[in-house]
Amino acid sequence: MNLxxxxxxxPAKPRSFVPADIDLGDWPQIAPLFDQxxxxxxxxxxxxxxxxxxLDWCELSAALDQEGSTRNIAMTxxxxxxxxxxxxxxxxxxxxxxxxxxxxxxxKIYVAHPCRAELLKVVAPSSGLRPPSPPMGEKDGMRGxxxxxxxxxxxxxxxxxxLFRPENVALETEEAKLGQQYQxxxxxxxxxxxxxxxxxxxxxxxxxxxxxxxxxxxxxLVAQRRLQDVEKCEEIMVELIKLRHQIAKNAGFKxxxxxxxxxxxxFDYTPADCVKFHDAIESEIMxxxxxxxxxxxxxLNLEKLRPWDLAVDPQNRAPLKPFADVGEMVARTQKIxxxxxxxxxxxxxxxxxxxxxxxxxxxxxxxxGYQSTLSEAxxxxxxxxxVGVQRDVETILHEAGHAFHAQATRGEDLYPYRSAPIExxxxxxxxxxxxxxxxxxxxxxxSSPLTPTxxxxxxxxxxxxxxxxxxxxHLEGIIGFFPWMAVVDGFQHWIYTHPGHTRAERKAAYLxxxxxxxxxxxxxxxxxxRAHSWHRQLHIFLYPFYYVEYGIAQLGALQVWANSKAxxxxxxxxxxxxxxxxxxxxxxxxxxxAGCKLQFDAATINPLIQLASTELKxx
Numbered sequence: 252m253n254l255x256x257x258x259x260x261x262p263a264k265p266r267s268f269v270p271a272d273i274d275l276g277d278w279p280q281i282a283p284l285f286d287q288x289x290x291x292x293x294x295x296x297x298x299x300x301x302x303x304x305x306l307d308w309c310e311l312s313a314a315l316d317q318e319g320s321t322r323n324i325a326m327t328x329x330x331x332x333x334x335x336x337x338x339x340x341x342x343x344x345x346x347x348x349x350x351x352x353x354x355x356x357x358x359k360i361y362v363a364h365p366c367r368a369e370l371l372k373v374v375a376p377s378s379g380l381r382p383p384s385p386p387m388g389e390k391d392g393m394r395g396x397x398x399x400x401x402x403x404x405x406x407x408x409x410x411x412x413x414l415f416r417p418e419n420v421a422l423e424t425e426e427a428k429l430g431q432q433y434q435x436x437x438x439x440x441x442x443x444x445x446x447x448x449x450x451x452x453x454x455x456x457x458x459x460x461x462x463x464x465x466x467x468x469x470x471x472l473v474a475q476r477r478l479q480d481v482e483k484c485e486e487i488m489v490e491l492i493k494l495r496h497q498i499a500k501n502a503g504f505k506x507x508x509x510x511x512x513x514x515x516x517x518f519d520y521t522p523a524d525c526v527k528f529h530d531a532i533e534s535e536i537m538x539x540x541x542x543x544x545x546x547x548x549x550x551l552n553l554e555k556l557r558p559w560d561l562a563v564d565p566q567n568r569a570p571l572k573p574f575a576d577v578g579e580m581v582a583r584t585q586k587i588x589x590x591x592x593x594x595x596x597x598x599x600x601x602x603x604x605x606x607x608x609x610x611x612x613x614x615x616x617x618x619x620g621y622q623s624t625l626s627e628a629x630x631x632x633x634x635x636x637x638v639g640v641q642r643d644v645e646t647i648l649h650e651a652g653h654a655f656h657a658q659a660t661r662g663e664d665l666y667p668y669r670s671a672p673i674e675x676x677x678x679x680x681x682x683x684x685x686x687x688x689x690x691x692x693x694x695x696x697x698s699s700p701l702t703p704t705x706x707x708x709x710x711x712x713x714x715x716x717x718x719x720x721x722x723x724x725h726l727e728g729i730i731g732f733f734p735w736m737a738v739v740d741g742f743q744h745w746i747y748t749h750p751g752h753t754r755a756e757r758k759a760a761y762l763x764x765x766x767x768x769x770x771x772x773x774x775x776x777x778x779x780x781r782a783h784s785w786h787r788q789l790h791i792f793l794y795p796f797y798y799v800e801y802g803i804a805q806l807g808a809l810q811v812w813a814n815s816k817a818x819x820x821x822x823x824x825x826x827x828x829x830x831x832x833x834x835x836x837x838x839x840x841x842x843x844x845a846g847c848k849l850q851f852d853a854a855t856i857n858p859l860i861q862l863a864s865t866e867l868k869x870x
Contacts, residue, residue: 331615652683677804
C-alpha cells in the first residue's frame with residue numbers, strides 16, 4: 252500500500268556509491284556500506300581522494316535521510332494507519348540506533364584524518380559579505396575561523412564529535428517514540444460540534460465568526476477536549492524532561508539548556524542573548540500588542556477581551572474566505588508566484604507536477620504544517636492542514652519559502668550544505684509571507700478594479716478591502732507572535748534549568764510568563780485552560796528549543812520586507828542569492844547576503860515594529 256502522494260522518486264543524480272536496489276530500511280544491507288567507507292578512509296591519501304570519500308558519505312547520508320523522511324511523511328499523513336506507524340517505528344527503533352554510532356565513527360575518522368588540513372585549504376566562493384563587527388557569541392570564542400569551502404562543515408562535525416555519547420542513542424530513540432505518542436494523541440482529538448465530528452483544526456474557523464455566542468461555544472468545546480488529555484500530555488512531558496536531562500548529563504553538561512545550544516550549533520548567540528531578546532520584546536513589542544488588543548476591544552464594544560474574541564474581525568465582518576477547496580488555494584498561490592518571480596513560479600509548479608503537496612485537513616492526519624526535503628531526490632514536500640481560512644494562505648506561502656530554499660541548493664553535492672541553520676531557514680519562509688502578501692488580490696479580487704488605490708508597498712495598484720484586511724491581520728499576527736515566542740522559549744529555559752521541579756512549580760513558572768507576555772485577555776473561569784495552553788505547542792514536545800529561531804528569523808524577514816519597500820528588485824535578488832548559499836556560510840553571512848543583520852536587541856526591533864505599526868495604520 253503506497254501512502255505517499257509522490258510515489259517513488261529517483262535520485263537527483265545517479266548513485267555512484269549506494270547500490271540502486273538496496274533496501275534502506277534493512278540494516279544488514281546498510282552496514283556494509285559503512286564498513287566500506289571506514290576501510291576507504293585509510294586509503295584516501297590525497298585531498299582529492301579524501302574529498303571523493305566525503306561525497307560518497309554524503310550520498311549515503313542523503314539516501315538514508317530520505318528513507319526516514321518518507322516514513323515520517325507517511326506516518327504524519329496517516330496517523331491512524333497501522334502500516335505507516337509500524338514502518339516509521341521500525342526505522343526509529345531498528346535503523347536509527349544502528350545508524351548513529353556508525354555515522355559518529357565516520358565523523359571521528361574525518362576529524363582525525365591526515366588530509367583534513369589539506370581539505371580545509373579549499374577556497375570557498377567569495378561572498379564579500381563578512382559582517383563588519385563580531386556577531387553575538389563571538390566574544391566567547393564560539394565562532395572560530397570560518398573561511399574555506401569546508402570550514403563550516405568542519406566546525407559542525409568537530410562539534411558533533413565532541414558531543415556524541417553512545418549511551419545517548421537509546422535515550423534519543425525513546426525520545427522519538429514519546430514524540431510519536433504525542434503526535435498520535437493530538438492527531439486523534441476531535442469534537443462533536445452541532446452533530447458533526449470536527450478536528451480541532453477545523454474548529455478554528457468558528458473563532459472568526461461574528462456571532463460571539465457561537466465563538467464561545469466553539470472555543471469552550473475545544474478547550475474542554477484539550478483538558479481531557481492534560482494528564483497524558485503531562486506524563487509525556489515528564490518523561491521527556493527526564494530523558495533530556497540524562498542526555499545532557501551523559502554529555503558532560505550541567506543542564507539540557509547548555510547541551511542543546513551546543514548541539515544545535517548556536518555559535519553566534521548565547522542563552523543570555525535570548526534572555527535579552529525576551530526583555531526587548533517586553534519593552535519594544537508589548538506596548539504595540541496592548542494597543543492592538545485595546546483597539547480590538549473598543550471596536551468590538553466589549554468590557555473585556557476574552558480568548559474567543561482574538562480571531563474574529565474587530566469590525567464583526569464575516570470571516571475571510573480566500574478559497575473553497577485546496578485545489579483553488581494551490582491555483583491562486585501559483586498566480587502569486589507568477590507575479591513575484593518566474594523562477595519561484597516554476598519551482599512551485601514543479602511541486603504540483605511531482606505531487607509533492609498534501610494540504611487538506613482530515614481526521615487521522617497529524618496537526619500543523621511542515622516542509623520536508625527529500626534529500627536524495629533533492630525536492631521539497633509540503634504538509635499542512637488547510638480548512639479554508641486566511642491562515643492557510645499564510646501557511647502555504649511560508650512553507651513554499653522553505654521549499655524554494657531546498658530547490659535553490661539542489662546543485663550542492665555536499666549534503667550538509669543543502670540545508671541552512673534554522674534561524675535562516677525561517678527567514679526564507681517568513682520573508683515569503685511578506686513578499687507574497689503584495690499580491691493577495693489573487694485570493695481577494697479588487698471590488699473596483701477601475702479605481703487604482705495606493706498599495707501598502709507604496710505604488711499604484713488595485714487593492715481590495717479584503718486583501719488589505721488580510722494584510723492587516725498578518726501584520727498584527729507578526730507583532731503578536733513575538734510575545735508567544737518569548738513565552739515558549741522562556742518556559743523551556745525555566746524547565747531545563749530547574750531539573751527535579753514539581754508539576755506545580757512548572758505550572759507557576761508558565762503562568763508567570765503568561766502574565767508577563769499574555770497581554771490584556773481575560774481568562775476568568777478558564778484558568779486551567781490558560782495554565783495548560785502550552786500543551787498545544789508541539790515544538791515543546793517534539794523539537795525542544797526550536798522556537799526562538801522563529802523570532803530571530805522574523806526580524807530578518809521584516810528587514811527583507813523593509814528593503815523591498817526601498818528597492819523590490821534588489822531585495823528579491825538578495826533573498827534568492829542568500830537561499831542559494833544553503834548552509835555553506837556562517838549565520839551572520841547568510842543574514843548579510845539577504846541584506847539583513849543578525850541582531851535581536853531593542854535597537855534592531857524598534858524601527859521594524861514602528862514600520863509594521865505605520866503600515867497597519869495605512870490599512
